[in-house]
Each structure stands twice: as C-alpha cells, then as structure tokens.
Amino acid sequence: MSPDRSDLRLPHAGARGFLNLRLANTWxxxxxxxxxxxxxAMGLRLALEPVAKFYYLPMVPAVMITALLAPRSSVFLSIILAIVGIELTVRRGGVVDTAANAGLFALVALAVAEACSRLRASRDAAETLARNLAHRKTLLTTILGSMSVVTLDDDGRIRRITRSAAALLGLELRQAVGRRFDDLAPGFDATPADGSARGEEASRLWLIARAGQEPVRLTIDAHRLADDAAPERIVLTLTDQSQAEATRRQERELNDRLSSVWRLNSMGEMAATLAHELNQPLSAAAVYLHAGRTDLARIGPAAEPTVNTLDLAKAQLLRAGDIIRRMREMISNGSRAFTEERAAQMIRDLEPVIALIGQDTGVAIRIETDGADDHVLADRIQLQQALANLIRNGVDAVIDREEGRVTVIGRSLGSEGYELAVRDNGPGIPDDLMDRIFDPMNSTKTGGMGLGLSVTRSIVESHGSALVVSRPQGGGACFTFRLSRPTESDIP
Incomplete structure (x- = not known):
C-alpha cells in the first residue's frame, strides 16, 4: 500500500478534517x-413528494452522513429526529402501522450506521497507517542516504546503490547499476548459503580497486532479503576502514615513539640513581688506593712497580667517575631539543591515542584547550609523553567508576605562559602518599614500577616548570604545570 494514494480518503475528507478540529468531537x-x-433529507423528501411517495428512504442518507462525521450518540439523535419529522409530515392509518414503520427504520438505520462507523474507523486506520508509512519511509530514506548500502540480485549484479556507496567505490550512480559487484571486489561472493548470508564474507576486509583512485579497504556485511523481494535479494553494507587504518597506524607510530622516549626516560632515571649510588663507592675506592700507594711509597724503590700500578687503577676510577658525571649532566641538561610549539596542536596530535585509551577502558576523556595564544617553548615528544602518562594515571584512577572521566585542560596565562592540567574525578590521592607520589619506584598500582610520575616530573622540570598536584573541589586529583613563552633568543 502506498502512503500517498488518494483512494485512501473518502470524498468528504476535507470536511472531515475541518470538523475534526471544530465540531466532530463535541456533542x-x-x-x-x-x-x-x-x-x-426532509427537504429532499418533500421535493420528491410530487414524483413519488417516499417516507423513510430519504432519511437513510442523513443517518449515514451523521455516522461518518459525528460521534455515535449523534446517530441516535438523527434517527429520533427522522422518525419525528416523518410522523409529523405523513399521516398514518393507525398506531400499529406507525410503530412498525418507525421500528423497521430504526433497525435499518442502526445497521447502516454501524457499517458507516466501521467504514469510518477503517478509513481513519488507513490514514494513520499511511502517515506512519510515510514517516518511516522518510526516516529510512534519510538513514540510508548517509550510509553506504548496495543491493544485489541473485546474479551478484548491483540493483540499487546509495550515493555514499557509489562515491566510496569511485563510481557514478549510472555506472554502478547493473555492474557485477565481484568485478570491484575480486573473489567476493555474497551468495547466501543455507538461507543465510555467509558469515565469513561479512567479517573480512576487502580491497576495492577504483579507477583513477587509490584502492580502498572495506568491511562488507551481507544480508539476505525475503524471497518475495526479487529482484533485490542481497543487501551489502560497506564500511570504510581506510581512516581507521590510518588512525591505527598513526597511533602505532606515536606509541612507538612514546615508548622509545619512555625507555629513554626510564634509563635516565636509572642512570641518575646509579650515578648517585656509585659515586660514593668509587670515591671511597680512590681514597683507599691513594692510601695504599702512600704506604707502598715508604718501602722504597722496590715497591715502585706496585705504586705505578695503583696510580693506573686510581686514574681509571677517577675516569669512571667523570664518565658517570658527564652522563648525568647530559641527561639532566643537554639531551632535549626545545623548539617553538603550539600547545593545543600537540594535544590534538595525541587525540588518536587518547581516543583508543578511552575506547579500551570505557572512560570519557575530554579535551578543553584554548588555542588562541598557545605558543610555547617545549620538546614535543617529551611533553606528549608527560601528558600521556598523566592521562593514563587518571584513567587508572577512575576506571572502576560508573561516570569516570578525565579532562585535559589548556589555557593561556598571557605573558606568564600556558598552563596545562589533567584532572580526574577518581578517589584522589591519600594524604600519606601526597609527598611521595613523585618518588621513583613508588606505585599504588599492582605491578606498577613507580616510574610514570617520576619521569613526568623530570620532563616538566626540564622545561623549567614544576608539576603540582592538587585536589579539585569536586574530588579526584589534578596535575598542573606551566610552559614558558618562546623568546627571540630561543627561536633558531
């Protein structure tokens, strides 16, 4: 049934619509x-009086019209008025004849009224159904217009295709209709087996060759229509995986770079710790060697070879100390290349990683940055590593909460620099750990090494700032630091 067929409306549909608004629902x-x-009807009966003797017959249309346009109670009123009108204008032979004719008319009129009422109900139901079908058709058309959908016949030829699907396949609509789909996806077979679509086809990725364009990688889901839907028998839903693949590739590259930086930072922390711990035993060994040389020198020329050997050992110990100190100075001061960067852009470059973290954990991660005045002096990779560490820590803190969220905030402070903050609504940091959260090897997570916040603080401090932790009013934890503005001497 088509929703826009005019035969669904009776001749008086316009009057019906008017009366529905003004009269039909009131007594x-x-x-x-x-x-x-x-x-x-009485006027019609009187007009026909010279031609023939009509009594109740002209009253039947009056009852029908009332049944079609008014409530059921009005039907009884029309029957009563018709009987009264006929009896006042027609002289009968007796009471029995009058009662018999009036009763017969009442029965016939009630039967006709009931039929008209059901016709009216059927018409209203048909109009409602037509409106619903029209609305659903509009909704379905809108949805399909934004999706990549292709329908095939039993031979695998394209019968219908949406504009987005044609653009995805690199075809014009006229070129696509009638073309075999397996010409575009070699080896693809959407023919349903055993009355259902082949699941192995729907779950695979297909490389679609496009004339004059780069091939596109698609996920194709196949579904079979009912047997009476010929000639369209199979529906294909196409999903472009190119953007997802590019995002995953970018995420892998960024993760590799961040992992490399993480390892370097971890090695730097370890080197700094080793430099501090080894400095004392090396110094003590040098002192002991000097004391031994002094004692041997008192023996005389006989101990000279041994004294020379001790001098060589002492020189090597001092050289080892110098090497450790130089490595420590390089890690602390000279291993980072600071350039002029846009803080908001650095955060946006992290969005693929942030999105995957949120998707894997189910935690909402929001980014609220002010990009109007965000020029800073920073090491991009190091700073992104610091932000990634803080975001992961925030996600770990709220992952078990129903409405857990992490917010990355960036705002300009004018000449004072640009402030970055990572805030979560987790349980917060206990008081007994507030002073030790940045210490290496100090972790509240099972299996954690306790290097994340320590490395992050080292990165922030290397930028001439301080990593500050606080408790927001709404609960949770907030880590904040500032980046300085670049000066003319800082720009190469």
Whole structure:
C-alpha cells in the first residue's frame, strides 16, 4: 500500500478534517450535524413528494452522513429526529402501522450506521497507517542516504546503490547499476548459503580497486532479503576502514615513539640513581688506593712497580667517575631539543591515542584547550609523553567508576605562559602518599614500577616548570604545570 494514494480518503475528507478540529468531537457539533442532515433529507423528501411517495428512504442518507462525521450518540439523535419529522409530515392509518414503520427504520438505520462507523474507523486506520508509512519511509530514506548500502540480485549484479556507496567505490550512480559487484571486489561472493548470508564474507576486509583512485579497504556485511523481494535479494553494507587504518597506524607510530622516549626516560632515571649510588663507592675506592700507594711509597724503590700500578687503577676510577658525571649532566641538561610549539596542536596530535585509551577502558576523556595564544617553548615528544602518562594515571584512577572521566585542560596565562592540567574525578590521592607520589619506584598500582610520575616530573622540570598536584573541589586529583613563552633568543 502506498502512503500517498488518494483512494485512501473518502470524498468528504476535507470536511472531515475541518470538523475534526471544530465540531466532530463535541456533542454540540454532533447535534448540529444530525439536525442539518435530517433537515436536508426532509427537504429532499418533500421535493420528491410530487414524483413519488417516499417516507423513510430519504432519511437513510442523513443517518449515514451523521455516522461518518459525528460521534455515535449523534446517530441516535438523527434517527429520533427522522422518525419525528416523518410522523409529523405523513399521516398514518393507525398506531400499529406507525410503530412498525418507525421500528423497521430504526433497525435499518442502526445497521447502516454501524457499517458507516466501521467504514469510518477503517478509513481513519488507513490514514494513520499511511502517515506512519510515510514517516518511516522518510526516516529510512534519510538513514540510508548517509550510509553506504548496495543491493544485489541473485546474479551478484548491483540493483540499487546509495550515493555514499557509489562515491566510496569511485563510481557514478549510472555506472554502478547493473555492474557485477565481484568485478570491484575480486573473489567476493555474497551468495547466501543455507538461507543465510555467509558469515565469513561479512567479517573480512576487502580491497576495492577504483579507477583513477587509490584502492580502498572495506568491511562488507551481507544480508539476505525475503524471497518475495526479487529482484533485490542481497543487501551489502560497506564500511570504510581506510581512516581507521590510518588512525591505527598513526597511533602505532606515536606509541612507538612514546615508548622509545619512555625507555629513554626510564634509563635516565636509572642512570641518575646509579650515578648517585656509585659515586660514593668509587670515591671511597680512590681514597683507599691513594692510601695504599702512600704506604707502598715508604718501602722504597722496590715497591715502585706496585705504586705505578695503583696510580693506573686510581686514574681509571677517577675516569669512571667523570664518565658517570658527564652522563648525568647530559641527561639532566643537554639531551632535549626545545623548539617553538603550539600547545593545543600537540594535544590534538595525541587525540588518536587518547581516543583508543578511552575506547579500551570505557572512560570519557575530554579535551578543553584554548588555542588562541598557545605558543610555547617545549620538546614535543617529551611533553606528549608527560601528558600521556598523566592521562593514563587518571584513567587508572577512575576506571572502576560508573561516570569516570578525565579532562585535559589548556589555557593561556598571557605573558606568564600556558598552563596545562589533567584532572580526574577518581578517589584522589591519600594524604600519606601526597609527598611521595613523585618518588621513583613508588606505585599504588599492582605491578606498577613507580616510574610514570617520576619521569613526568623530570620532563616538566626540564622545561623549567614544576608539576603540582592538587585536589579539585569536586574530588579526584589534578596535575598542573606551566610552559614558558618562546623568546627571540630561543627561536633558531
């Protein structure tokens, strides 16, 4: 049934719509319709009086019109008015004849009224169904217009295709219709087996060759239509995986770079610790060697070879100390290349990683940055590593909460620099750990090495700032630091 067929409406549909608004649902309106219909029928009967003797027959249309346009109570009123009108204008032979004719008319009129009422209900149901179908058709058309959908016949030829699907396949609509789909995806077979679509086809990635364009990688889901839907028998839903693949590739590259930086930072922390711990035993060994040389020198020329050997050992110990100190100075001061960067852009470059973290954990991660005045002096990779560490720590803190969220905030402070903050609504940091959270090897997570916040603080401090932790009013934890503005001497 088509929703826009005019035969769904009776001839009086326009009047019906008007009366629905003004009269039909009120007893006053129904009474007016009944009186008007009966008066019109009486006028018709009187007009036909010279031709033939009509009594109750002209009253039947009055009852029908009332049943079609007014409530059921108005039908009884029209029947009563018709009987009264006939009896006042027609002289009968007796009471029995009058009662018999009136009763027969009442029965016939009630039967006709019931049929008209059901016709009216069927018409209203048909109009409602037509409107619903029209709305659903509009909704379905809108949805399909934004999706990549292709329908095939039993031979695998394209019968219908949406514009987005044609653009995805690199074809014009006229070129696509009638073309075999396996010409575009060699080896693809969407023919359903055993009455259902082949699941192995729907779950695979297909490389689609496009004339004059780069091939596109698609996920194709195949579904079979009912047997009476010929000639369209199979529906294909196409999903472009190119953007997802590019995002995953970018995420892998960024993760590799961040992992490399993480390892370097971890090695730097370890080197700094070793430099501090080894400095004392090396110094003590040098002192002991000097004391031994002094004792041997008192023996005389006989101990000279041993003294020379001790001098060589002492020189090597001092050289080892110098090497450790130089490595420590390089890690602390000279291993980072600071350039002029845009803080908001650095955070946006992390969005693929942030999105995957949120997707894997189910935690909402929001980014609120002010990009109007965000020029800073920073090491991009080091700073991104610091932000990634803080975001992961925030996600770990709220991962078990129903409405857990992590917010990355960036705002300009004018000449004072640009402030970055990572805030979560987790349980917060206990008081007994507030002073030790940045210490290496100090972790509240099972299996954690306790290097994340320590490395992050080292990165922030290497930028001439301080990593500050606080408790927001709404609960949770907030890590904040500032980046300085670049000066003319800092720009190469």
């Amino acid at each position: 006053q309106g129904g009474a007016l319709i009944a009186c008007t219909s009966v008066l019109a």
